[in-house]
Amino acid sequence: MPDTSPAGSAHGASIELIDLTKQYEGAAEPAVDKVSMSIPPGELVVFVGPSGCGKTTTMKMINRIIEPTSGQILIDGQDAMSLDPVELRRGIGYVIQQIGLFPHMTIGENVAVVPRLLGWDKKRTAARVDELLDIVSLDPSSFRDRYPRQLSGGQQQRVGVARALAADPPVMLMDEPFGATDPITRERLQNEFLRLQNEIRKTIIFVTHDFEEALKMGDRIAVLREQSHIAQFATPDQILADPADEYVSSFVGEGAALKRLGLVSVGTAPLQSWGEDASGLPSIPSDVTLREALGVLVGAGSDRVVVRGPDGPIGVLTMATVTSMLEGAGDGDC
Numbered sequence: 001m002p003d004t005s006p007a008g009s010a011h012g013a014s015i016e017l018i019d020l021t022k023q024y025e026g027a028a029e030p031a032v033d034k035v036s037m038s039i040p041p042g043e044l045v046v047f048v049g050p051s052g053c054g055k056t057t058t059m060k061m062i063n064r065i066i067e068p069t070s071g072q073i074l075i076d077g078q079d080a081m082s083l084d085p086v087e088l089r090r091g092i093g094y095v096i097q098q099i100g101l102f103p104h105m106t107i108g109e110n111v112a113v114v115p116r117l118l119g120w121d122k123k124r125t126a127a128r129v130d131e132l133l134d135i136v137s138l139d140p141s142s143f144r145d146r147y148p149r150q151l152s153g154g155q156q157q158r159v160g161v162a163r164a165l166a167a168d169p170p171v172m173l174m175d176e177p178f179g180a181t182d183p184i185t186r187e188r189l190q191n192e193f194l195r196l197q198n199e200i201r202k203t204i205i206f207v208t209h210d211f212e213e214a215l216k217m218g219d220r221i222a223v224l225r226e227q228s229h230i231a232q233f234a235t236p237d238q239i240l241a242d243p244a245d246e247y248v249s250s251f252v253g254e255g256a257a258l259k260r261l262g263l264v265s266v267g268t269a270p271l272q273s274w275g276e277d278a279s280g281l282p283s284i285p286s287d288v289t290l291r292e293a294l295g296v297l298v299g300a301g302s303d304r305v306v307v308r309g310p311d312g313p314i315g316v317l318t319m320a321t322v323t324s325m326l327e328g329a330g331d332g333d334c
Contacts, residue, residue, distance in 0.1 A: 011041060011042060011202070012170055012202050014040055017036055017072070017073060020036070020073065021069050021070045031057050033227040040203075042203060048211055049228075053227070062080070063089050063094060068081070095172065096160075097176040107138075115166050129144065132162040137158065138159070143155070157180075158189070172203070173205050173207075174204060176209070177189075178190060179210075190216055211251045211252070220234060221233070225247060232245075241256075257327075263289070264325070266289065269325065273316070274316055281316070282302055284307060286314060293322060297317075303320070
């Protein structure tokens with residue numbers, strides 16, 4: 001694996017799974033049966049499937065919390081089975097639903113756990129802690145010396161992400177990381193993490209049972225059957241446009257075209273020129289999705305909405321444009 005010691009230096013690493021298998025003693029069938037996939041550096045891949053399909057077991061074999069029965073795990077071409085498990089895990093960030101913060105440690109001490117294990121000096125560790133708290137939108141001066149019990153669930157989850165990033169690992173594993181939060185907090189955490197991933201470009205495996213979350217988070221999605229057999233491994237748009245079979249279609253459900261609008265940014269849609277006649281219209285930022293824009297249009301009872309960029313209005317989005325793109329999504333042309 002790449003050296004992850006210099007803060008801020010590591011980018012994503014490639015991951016290759018080759019016939020990865022887990023057979024528990026006494027079980028008639030393997031829990032995971034010969035899973036193979038290649039993930040390039042910097043990609044966020046979501047494992048989605050029903051409970052018991054093996055998605056978490058597959059993920060946990062990558063950092064050897066669960067030891068594989070057979071098969072290979074290559075991280076940047078290096079066999080993970082040839083490494084000391086503890087050293088392997090120090091180079092892989094791990095975020096779980098239960099967060100797992102140490103209650104007797106301050107927030108700063110929780111984030112500093114891995115850097116201290118790696119032997120970083122106090123000055124460097126403190127600087128990294130403050131940097132990461134700032135990155136996950138927790139003011140270091142306000143949160144560094146608090147204890148986990150003094151934070152909300154959403155704030156604790158942000159600390160969990162910061163801790164996983166502390167040693168700047170090239171790979172992150174995330175197991176239902178936002179599942180224990182309420183819907184509003186969950187959406188905020190998803191948005192914040194996507195913003196962060198756009199900057200840091202780690203290689204991430206993200207496990208969820210929520211297909212809507214998979215659509216939002218994943219560069220690619222692996223839809224898994226029992227024993228982690230891959231039903232389809234493709235981009236969200238490809239899965240919505242062309243499900244591989246009835247099993248995958250059952251995840252897509254109704255309204256595939258509308259879901260595809262949730263993958264398209266307003267900023268990429270054709271816009272009319274903004275003029276003074278649009279000054280009284282509702283407005284939306286350019287980084288929201290067309291699905292969100294449609295909700296604003298319908299909610300306001302308007303056929304037009306002003307699109308705002310960082311420096312002001314950049315154009316007007318019409319209901320006719322959204323409708324046209326919705327129809328195109330339904331035809332598989334979006």
